[in-house]
Amino acid sequence: MRQGERRYWLDRKENVDKVYWGVWVLCGLLLLVEPLVHKHAEFAFEDWFGFHGIYGLVACVALVLAAKALRVVLKRPEDYYDRP
Amino acid sequence: MTGLELNPAWTLLLGAALVPLLRGRWRSAWVVALPLVGMAQLWLLPAGEFGRLAFLSSEVLIMRVDRWSSLFALVFLIAALISSIYSLHARDSLQPAAGLAYAGSAIGAVFAGDLLTLFLFWELTAVTSVFLVWARGSARAYRAGMRYVLVQLLSGMLLLFGALQQLAATGSLRFEHIGLDGPGGPLIFLAFGIKCAFPLLHNWLQDSYPEATEVGTVFLSAFTTKLAVYALARGFAGTGELIWIGAVMTAFPIFYAVIENDLRRVLAYSLNNQLGFMVVGIGIGTELALNGTAAHAFTHIIYKALLFMSMGAVLYRVGTINGSELGGLYKSMPWTTAFCIVGAASISGFPLFSGFVSKSMIVSAAGGEALLLTYLVLLFASAGVFHHSGIKIPYFAFFAHDSGKRCEEAPANMLVAMAIAAALCIGLGVYPAPLYALLPYPVDYVAYTGSHVLTQLQLLAFSALAFAVLMRTGIYPPERRLVNLDTDWIYRRLVPGALGVLAAGWARSAGFLIQVMTAGGRRARAAFDRAAGVDGLFARPWTTRVMAFYVALFLLAFLLLSYR
Numbered sequence: 001m002r003q004g005e006r007r008y009w010l011d012r013k014e015n016v017d018k019v020y021w022g023v024w025v026l027c028g029l030l031l032l033v034e035p036l037v038h039k040h041a042e043f044a045f046e047d048w049f050g051f052h053g054i055y056g057l058v059a060c061v062a063l064v065l066a067a068k069a070l071r072v073v074l075k076r077p078e079d080y081y082d083r084p
Numbered sequence: 085m086t087g088l089e090l091n092p093a094w095t096l097l098l099g100a101a102l103v104p105l106l107r108g109r110w111r112s113a114w115v116v117a118l119p120l121v122g123m124a125q126l127w128l129l130p131a132g133e134f135g136r137l138a139f140l141s142s143e144v145l146i147m148r149v150d151r152w153s154s155l156f157a158l159v160f161l162i163a164a165l166i167s168s169i170y171s172l173h174a175r176d177s178l179q180p181a182a183g184l185a186y187a188g189s190a191i192g193a194v195f196a197g198d199l200l201t202l203f204l205f206w207e208l209t210a211v212t213s214v215f216l217v218w219a220r221g222s223a224r225a226y227r228a229g230m231r232y233v234l235v236q237l238l239s240g241m242l243l244l245f246g247a248l249q250q251l252a253a254t255g256s257l258r259f260e261h262i263g264l265d266g267p268g269g270p271l272i273f274l275a276f277g278i279k280c281a282f283p284l285l286h287n288w289l290q291d292s293y294p295e296a297t298e299v300g301t302v303f304l305s306a307f308t309t310k311l312a313v314y315a316l317a318r319g320f321a322g323t324g325e326l327i328w329i330g331a332v333m334t335a336f337p338i339f340y341a342v343i344e345n346d347l348r349r350v351l352a353y354s355l356n357n358q359l360g361f362m363v364v365g366i367g368i369g370t371e372l373a374l375n376g377t378a379a380h381a382f383t384h385i386i387y388k389a390l391l392f393m394s395m396g397a398v399l400y401r402v403g404t405i406n407g408s409e410l411g412g413l414y415k416s417m418p419w420t421t422a423f424c425i426v427g428a429a430s431i432s433g434f435p436l437f438s439g440f441v442s443k444s445m446i447v448s449a450a451g452g453e454a455l456l457l458t459y460l461v462l463l464f465a466s467a468g469v470f471h472h473s474g475i476k477i478p479y480f481a482f483f484a485h486d487s488g489k490r491c492e493e494a495p496a497n498m499l500v501a502m503a504i505a506a507a508l509c510i511g512l513g514v515y516p517a518p519l520y521a522l523l524p525y526p527v528d529y530v531a532y533t534g535s536h537v538l539t540q541l542q543l544l545a546f547s548a549l550a551f552a553v554l555m556r557t558g559i560y561p562p563e564r565r566l567v568n569l570d571t572d573w574i575y576r577r578l579v580p581g582a583l584g585v586l587a588a589g590w591a592r593s594a595g596f597l598i599q600v601m602t603a604g605g606r607r608a609r610a611a612f613d614r615a616a617g618v619d620g621l622f623a624r625p626w627t628t629r630v631m632a633f634y635v636a637l638f639l640l641a642f643l644l645l646s647y648r
Binding site: 005008010011020023024026027030031033034037038039040041042043046050051052053054055056057059060061063064065066067068070071073074075076077078080081082 | 224338339340342343414415448451452454456459463464467468471483486533534535538539540541542543544545546547548549550551552554556559560561564565566567568569570576577
């Protein structure tokens with residue numbers, strides 16, 4: 001942020017921490033309410049407790065790690081195609 | 085009244101031609117009025133077939149109005165209206181004119197009842213839309229536009245050859261279900277596949293869309309690829325190959341999206357991923373799946389336009405759209421930020437946003453047909469699209485590390501266009517019944533069950549958790565000023581490089597060949613001079629007997645050659 005500018009809520013580090021832990025709390029709550037909801041799953045494994053949550057977590061971590069590895073192979077300087 | 089004059093395509097195409105003649109407020113009113121008039125025409129248009137004309141030995145059918153074509157025409161008109169409003173700040177008349185002509189061509193194509201009419205409008209979408217890339221004015225955009233239009237025209241040529249094969253085999257040009265086994269089927273499939281950005285045929289999309297103007301990309305995002313989805317649904321519904329083609333399409337672009345720095349290119353990759361869902365639906369081919377494809381195309385056009393509009397506004401105000409140079413813009417552009425988040429929530433399929441009510445139909449259809457692997461890939465892709473489009477786009481543009489960049493909020497016309505799109509995203513998400521009522525088949529599907537909502541929220545919340553943890557631990561790959569190789573490398577580097585090597589080799593061998601040939605040429609010339617010169621073979625007087633002999637010889641040869 002710049003000098004003399006209005007201070008926004010997100011400019012304070014403790015508020016960013018609140019958002020971060022808020023995501024954890026949200027995930028916890030969604031697991032807690034699961035027994036209250038009747039799941040009508042397409043496949044049997046979807047009835048496992050927290051399947052969609054765990055799947056999403058694993059999928060995204062795997063996605064990012066794979067993409068990071070992919071970048072090593074695929075990255076080129078920004079002007080790669082503009083060079084003769 | 086034949087119905088033919090009610091085709092909104094004429095309104096947009098002819099109206100677009102008049103745009104350059106108008107100035108100021110008149111032009112603004114005109115470009116906004118054209119899609120509205122088109123909508124009124126569509127409202128009045130009865131179902132049926134209009135404009136049946138004899139052509140060669142067959143006939144063409146200019147307009148076929150049914151639930152499929154009406155649905156796509158409606159969403160194309162909505163996209164044209166939103167994009168027109170979004171373009172009002174632009175001083176040049178080229179962008180709205182090209183954009184509206186492009187929209188008109190796409191509408192003409194969805195109404196086309198035969199393959200020849202489809203081909204004509206198919207090509208027209210290519211040549212009108214390339215101006216939206218060229219309007220950027222840079223040499224880079226010019227080259228990207230050339231590559232784009234060449235690929236599009238190639239797709240058109242394949243479609244034409246396929247259509248002629250069908251005509252030769254069946255005597256009909258009608259555009260009905262074709263299938264891969266049908267006459268001309270493989271060529272037409274390939275033509276549709278190029279425009280639909282199938283894996284390995286996809287890269288024209290990520291290559292060209294981010295090079296267009298901020299207005300151009302919004303227009304481009306709506307029509308070409310969804311026209312291809314429409315054509316695939318008409319011609320190849322239930323083609324099993326489309327299931328795995330679509331599944332690959334949903335998955336592989338998201339890896340690129342994670343490491344791409346140009347945020348509009350990130351959106352182009354996620355557009356490709358969303359097309360994958362629609363293609364899977366076409367491949368499954370049940371009524372639920374096809375309804376899902378149609379519904380997803382409808383909602384997708386609107387939220388994708390919204391996302392491209394928000395990134396276009398950033399590009400317009402800040403002058404760059406690289407994630408590495410942005411951040412903290414929510415302070416300067418709070419409205420744009422809010423609209424972007426609505427688009428992000430919609431594409432991610434958050435309950436109460438439009439993506440949820442359409443994407444879940446396709447995923448349920450895959451589950452209902454017990455396609456385990458496809459189902460798991462679609463779940464992975466749903467998590468992944470939230471990860472890169474839902475979080476990455478708003479996060480790197482508007483939050484993240486404050487770049488210190490301060491700018492004005494987007495112009496009023498952009499905000500109005502984004503507000504309309506955002507309202508539609510939320511409206512369709514909260515109350516999907518009007519959309520379901522327009523779908524090609526009767527809808528017996530409830531999106532909002534406790535199970536759907538909970539499982540989707542779990543998937544999304546834990547994906548967000550993954551992002552948050554990876555970001556905080558510094559594992560997430562930072563935005564860098566890099567380009568990533570994709571299949572365009574083949575025709576931008578590999579082929580030109582190989583041609584360069586070949587050309588150098590040719591230049592060397594050509595020198596040798598010319599020497600050989602000139603030496604040979606000199607000898608031939610000398611032989612001819614000898615034969616035709618004084619006392620040469622041809623200059624001598626020949627006797628009648630010899631001439632008669634040669635004439636008889638020629639006649640004999642002629643007789644033998646024509647003897648069967």
